[in-house]
Amino acid sequence: MSMLLEFSMYPLGQGESVGEYVARSLDIIDRSGVPYRLNPMGTVLEGEWDEVMDVVRQCLDRMTQDCGRVSCTLKFDWRRDATGRLTSKVASVEQRLGRELKK
């Protein structure tokens, strides 16, 4: 599991509040079994390319069923032989600073 991928996906043209659509995506993510963490601006998944991209694809397929336009930003950090970074990256920063940070 060497990839961390953060993404944020929402429809255009469904009004200003898109929480209903975000919740549907989180339901797909949470049930997928792929390790993840939700934050106020996106969701971070950890896994191989096929695993994480399949989850993004499922979220898109669901959203395009009833939305005519979908916008999505993604960002990934691939590192050879790296695992468990969903928790270790934040822990490593805290260790360097010698204090707890807000998560």
Add this chain to the structure above:
Amino acid sequence: MSMLLEFSMYPLGQGESVGEYVARSLDIIDRSGVPYRLNPMGTVLEGEWDEVMDVVRQCLDRMTQDCGRVSCTLKFDWRRDATGRLTSKVASVEQRLGRELKK
């Protein structure tokens, strides 16, 4: 405080591990007094444009002191009269789904 801004900044040309530089930024962010949350792929700040951009600017100024090239991604969500979204956006998704999610 109507803006949520997530950003991630790191140097190019300082090797594969950039944790030292990320820790310096988090030190600036944590001491700034601006509400924030750290996640494995970035840091989310909440505040007015001037407040949050001043923090990003300070992180950049520090990094350019000893790095020749700096890459940064940012994403913001501005909403009129919205506050406390650092915690309320995630809580709202959980409420819709009727269960806790991984944060």
Add this chain to the structure above:
Amino acid sequence: MSMLLEFSMYPLGQGESVGEYVARSLDIIDRSGVPYRLNPMGTVLEGEWDEVMDVVRQCLDRMTQDCGRVSCTLKFDWRRDATGRLTSKVASVEQRLGRELKK
């Protein structure tokens, strides 16, 4: 002029077609005097932090006059003593490959 900054800004809640709002931003950008290039997914500005961020700020101020929610992605590449990269980065890739690419 050591920073290249790409950004894309649009309103949520103003329907599926947001071309009118994008055009208003491009009008601000084009009149600002800051060097830029428009592409299908965003606009790339070149300049110092204050110059480019002032343009982004003006676009946001205009959009928030009649939009309740605004989403924006930004990405910058800062490099010491680098100028003219609005054209030189693409030219350098073409030179390495020894052929013209689609711009």
Add this chain to the structure above:
Amino acid sequence: MSMLLEFSMYPLGQGESVGEYVARSLDIIDRSGVPYRLNPMGTVLEGEWDEVMDVVRQCLDRMTQDCGRVSCTLKFDWRRDATGRLTSKVASVEQRLGRELKK
């Protein structure tokens, strides 16, 4: 062809200048047959999910052959039944403003 996808991929730990790696990606993109446009901060592809993601995947596979860490940002705009947006989005903004913009 209803998706526009912009992406930018580069290695960490290969020094400050990554033009060689970017050129290899552009070679893959240019030979793929998928419509694209290169700009100073990324490359925009147009096509279906499978087509465009396959190109990104090929670029990643090539880069991970000799790089230990790879960073990538992506952004897509999916729109039902929309085609030819690689050129029409920019043209539409120019038409609204009644003047040519810098591309």
